[in-house]
Amino acid sequence: MTTIKDIAKAAGVSVTTVSRALNGYYDVNEKTRQKIQAIAEKLSYRPNAVARSLVTKKTRTIGVILSEINREGAKDSLAFETLCGINDRATELDYDILLFSTSSKKQKSKSYADLCKERNVDGAILSGLRLHDPYLEEVVHDTDFPCVLIDIPLESREVGHVTTDNVKGAAAAVGHLIGLGHRRIAMINGHDEAAVSRDRLEGYRRALEGAGIPFDPQLVYNGGFREEGGFEAMYEIGYNRKDVTAVFSASDLMVLGALRALERMGRKAPEQMSIVGYDDIAIAAHCSPPLTTIRQDRYEMGYQSAQLLIDMLEQREVGRKIVLHSELVVRKSTAPCKE
Amino acid sequence: MTTIKDIAKAAGVSVTTVSRALNGYYDVNEKTRQKIQAIAEKLSYRPNAVARSLVTKKTRTIGVILSEINREGAKDSLAFETLCGINDRATELDYDILLFSTSSKKQKSKSYADLCKERNVDGAILSGLRLHDPYLEEVVHDTDFPCVLIDIPLESREVGHVTTDNVKGAAAAVGHLIGLGHRRIAMINGHDEAAVSRDRLEGYRRALEGAGIPFDPQLVYNGGFREEGGFEAMYEIGYNRKDVTAVFSASDLMVLGALRALERMGRKAPEQMSIVGYDDIAIAAHCSPPLTTIRQDRYEMGYQSAQLLIDMLEQREVGRKIVLHSELVVRKSTAPCKE
C-alpha cells in the first residue's frame, strides 16, 4: 500500500504539500501539483479512508438500519426497494452504506446509537421500527445524531422523516369499495405499534363516515402485517361476519393470506368478497386474482431519505418532513357489490 | 465522546492499561480491571472503531458488491435474499457490511478493488458479475485480496466461490418434462456471460441426450434473464417452432414474460405449452399458473458466502468451493404431452 509519505518522498516535497495538492487546495504550484498527481497515479495511490476519517471526524458513510432484513423479508420486497433507493442516491452523492440488521441477537446488547457511534457513521436511516421501540427514544433524546425515520412521524433539528399519505391512501381504497356499492367493509390492519396502521385506520374511518356509513370498531381486525395474520382475520370475518362484502387490508401480504382463507372456505374473490390491499408488492400484479391495491413507491422513499439525510449532514437548510403520494391501482380483486 | 484517555485519567492508570483491561489481556490486576470497566460503563465509553482499524489494519467489515441493486431488481428478489443471508451470518460473526452497488456511474471510474482498498474492507462478496467483467480479472490477479464470488467458478488461495448444482438442476427440470412425454423441448437461456447459463445449458443437453433426444442448438434462445427477453423468445418459439410442446427457462422472471407472450398468442400454459422455470422467486408460487421450477436457496448461498469469506479472513483452513443443492418444485405450469 502506497501512502502519502511514499509520494512525498518520490516527489521531494512534504506530506503536507502532497495532501494539499491532491485535495485541490490553491496554495500549491500548478507544476508541483501535476508532478504529484502523476506520481500518485503511477504508484496507484488510494487515500486511506480510515486514517482520513480519524482526523476529519467524517466517514462519508451512512448507517442503514432495517428491521426487515431476514429470511421472511424476501416475500414482500418493500425493504429491498427502499434499500435500492437509498443506495442509488447515496452512491450518487458519494456516500457509502453500512448495513445493520436488527434481527440478530446483537441488537439486544447494542443499541443503534452505539452501533453508529462505534462505527462513526455520519448519520442513519431507520426503517421498520415499532412506535415504542426502546431505541427510538434514544434517537430522539440523543439529539446530536442525525437520522431520518421512515414511516415514523418524528421531527427535530437532527431527525427528519419520510412517509406516504397513508390517510389519503386508505381513504382512496375504501372510497373505491364504497363506489362499488359496498356498505359492510371490514378492515384488516397491521398492529398498533406502526404509525402507518393508525393512519390507515383513520383513512378507513374517514371514508366510511364521509359516505354516511357508521364506523364499527368490531369490523377492524389486526393481522400484524403477516400473511398468517391475514389468513386468520379473513377466517374470522368469513365465519362471524357474514354480512361483510368487502375488506380493506393494510398490506398486500395479508391479502395473500386472506385469499387462502377464502379459498379454504370455498369462496372466491372478487365474486363473494372484494379485497383491496396496500403496497403493490411484486406479487400483487401476478397473483390470482390480481390485486386492487394502493401503490406506494418504496424506492422513491429510500431515495428521498438518503437525500434528506445528506442534506442534513451537509448543513443545508431543508424541510425535515417528506410526504410522498400513493396511488390506487385497480385490478381484479374488487367488484361491484351484489347485495 | 469519551475516549480511552478520559478513562485512564479517571482511573488513574495509563491508556495502555485501559486498553489491555478492556480487551481482556491477562497482565492486568482483576481489581483494576473491574474499576476500569465500571468507569467505562459510567462514561458510556465506546471504542472508536476507526482509530482501532488504523492500527490493527482490520475493519471487521466486508464489502458486498451486488450488481442487481436497482429499481428493477425488486421484482426478483434474488439479490435481496442473498443479502439477507450474508447479513445474518456476518452479524452473527460480528462483522459489518459495507454495501456497494455497481449500477451507478461511480463504477466506471472506480474499480471494486479500489473501493475495497480505499474503504479498507477486510474482504468482499461479489454477486451478479458477468464472466468477462473487467473487474473480475482484477480480483483474480490481485491475489492478496480475499473475496468470494457467487455463481462464478474461480478459485485461488484468496478467492472462493459458492454456487448451486446448475447442471443437475437443469437436468432435473428437463427430465421432468421428458417424463411427461415431451420430446420437442426448447430452452430460453440467460446470456453467454453467465456461468450459470452455461451450466444450465449443459444440463439441458445432458437430459435430452440421456433420453435419446438429439440436441438441437436452434431450440436454444437467449432471453438475457429479463422478462422482456422471455417474452420475445416465447413469441419466436410460438410462431416459428410450432412443434415445440415444452420450454425450459433459465429464470422464472423470463417465464413471466413467456406467459404474457403465450397469452398474447391466445395459448395457455400448461395446456398448449409446458414451462419450467428456475429460481423459485416469490411470484412463482402465486402467478397463474403457479410455476413448476427449480428452487435454489439464495439465502443459504449468502449465508455460506459470508461464512466462507470470514473463514478465509480468519485463516481457517477450509475448502474454497461450496456447491448447494437445488430442487425441483412441481406446480401447475407443466402437464403431460398430448401429441
Add this chain to the structure above:
DNA sequence: AGCTTTATCCAAAACGTTTCGGATTTGATG
C-alpha cells in the same frame, strides 16, 4: 543475601491522514 520469577503496570511509537501556524522566496511597490 542474592537471584529469579511473576504480576502488574507504563512510556512511547506507530497507523495515515489533515491542518494549524508559520517560514521562505519572489516580485512588486513606494
Add this chain to the structure above:
DNA sequence: CATCAAATCCGAAACGTTTTGGATAAAGCT
C-alpha cells in the same frame, strides 16, 4: 533600498487506538 504582499512550501501536532519493550515491585528460591 526597504517594505509588503502574494505564492509556495513545510514541521509538527492531532485524531484514538494498539502494541512493543521494558520498568518496578513483590514473592519465591537457594
